[in-house]
Amino acid sequence: MLSFKKIESSDLEVIKKYMQQQAFGTCDYTVFGIYLWSDYYSYAYCVYKDTFFLKRLSDDTVHDFAVPVGRLPVVTAIEYIKEYCKKNEITPRFYFVPETALEYFQGADIKQLDGWSDYIYNAEDLKTLRGHRFNKKRNRLNKFIKNCENCFGSNCCRFEPITTENIEEAKHFFDVYLTDYTKQEEHFTAESVLIRRVLDDFFNIGQSGGLLFIKDKPVAMTIGEVIGDTLYVHVEKALREYEGAYEAINYAYANQNATGDVQFINREEDMGDEGLRQAKMAYNPVKLIHKYEIMIP
Numbered sequence: 001m002l003s004f005k006k007i008e009s010s011d012l013e014v015i016k017k018y019m020q021q022q023a024f025g026t027c028d029y030t031v032f033g034i035y036l037w038s039d040y041y042s043y044a045y046c047v048y049k050d051t052f053f054l055k056r057l058s059d060d061t062v063h064d065f066a067v068p069v070g071r072l073p074v075v076t077a078i079e080y081i082k083e084y085c086k087k088n089e090i091t092p093r094f095y096f097v098p099e100t101a102l103e104y105f106q107g108a109d110i111k112q113l114d115g116w117s118d119y120i121y122n123a124e125d126l127k128t129l130r131g132h133r134f135n136k137k138r139n140r141l142n143k144f145i146k147n148c149e150n151c152f153g154s155n156c157c158r159f160e161p162i163t164t165e166n167i168e169e170a171k172h173f174f175d176v177y178l179t180d181y182t183k184q185e186e187h188f189t190a191e192s193v194l195i196r197r198v199l200d201d202f203f204n205i206g207q208s209g210g211l212l213f214i215k216d217k218p219v220a221m222t223i224g225e226v227i228g229d230t231l232y233v234h235v236e237k238a239l240r241e242y243e244g245a246y247e248a249i250n251y252a253y254a255n256q257n258a259t260g261d262v263q264f265i266n267r268e269e270d271m272g273d274e275g276l277r278q279a280k281m282a283y284n285p286v287k288l289i290h291k292y293e294i295m296i297p
Helices: 009-019 031-036 074-087 099-104 123-128 132-152 167-180 186-200 245-257 274-281
Strands: 043-047 051-056 062-065 091-098 109-112 118-122 157-161 208-214 217-227 230-238 264-266 287-289 291-295
Touching: 009 031, 009 043, 009 051, 031 186, 031 217, 031 230, 051 074, 074 091, 074 099, 091 099, 099 291, 118 123, 123 245, 123 264, 132 157, 132 245, 157 245, 167 186, 167 208, 167 217, 167 230, 186 230, 208 245, 217 245, 230 245
Parallel strands: 062 091, 230 264
Antiparallel strands: 043 051, 051 062, 091 291, 109 291, 118 264, 118 287, 157 208, 208 217, 217 230
16 A cells, blocks of 8 residues: 655655656656655655655645556556545645646546646757747847857857766856846745755756856856656756847757657746746747646545
């Protein structure tokens, strides 16, 4: 039967294994989304019959669960969760449920989570910025390159994958970024702690990343991972003073990492932030994956 434990560093390989099996396409079912956010969301997990179960620890009578991933049919795995909740006298609620999984919850109380839909893009679109739809983004990218060349000469701008040779520069960039841009809100603070954590343990966690340099100064950074046919962009930061830096690192990272079988790029949610919503819509998503809260009767 199910027996949950708090996620620790020794559980990383287990999480990697099962997240490579998920087909939901949302950022919540990634190594970054589970392992790195585990402290903030108080996640606990168990593996039963070669299936990964995830829940949020709570003192309340309602406990949040993720849709199970693994060998068991999803409907069967949900029945195990119901049995676990009945035995422990708690009410099961499923959270961040992608719309492709709604078929498993017939008759339940379903509510869409506003601001938490994932923005999905055609990888080829972001790698080429081809066509009228991308005029503004392509112009900002070209302006960034031109400004760099005018100020510092040709070939002054470069993109580098994050490696052992430049990881300290990535950490320094993020320190500079935080002095330039802060928000007095809980999620921004939590994300900042998380980014420091991923940079401190970058090569064990299995993420990819990149730095955008002007001369020898890093002006933008990105971090993500590939699962199946999707490149997930978890972190994208740039210094405000360099207009077009976001477009430049987005373009470079997509071209270097959206390769092979990768067809889509997931740029995550807007969390109800109107500025983020506009920025994400400007890249012309091919779809949004909506997510839901589901109460089980």
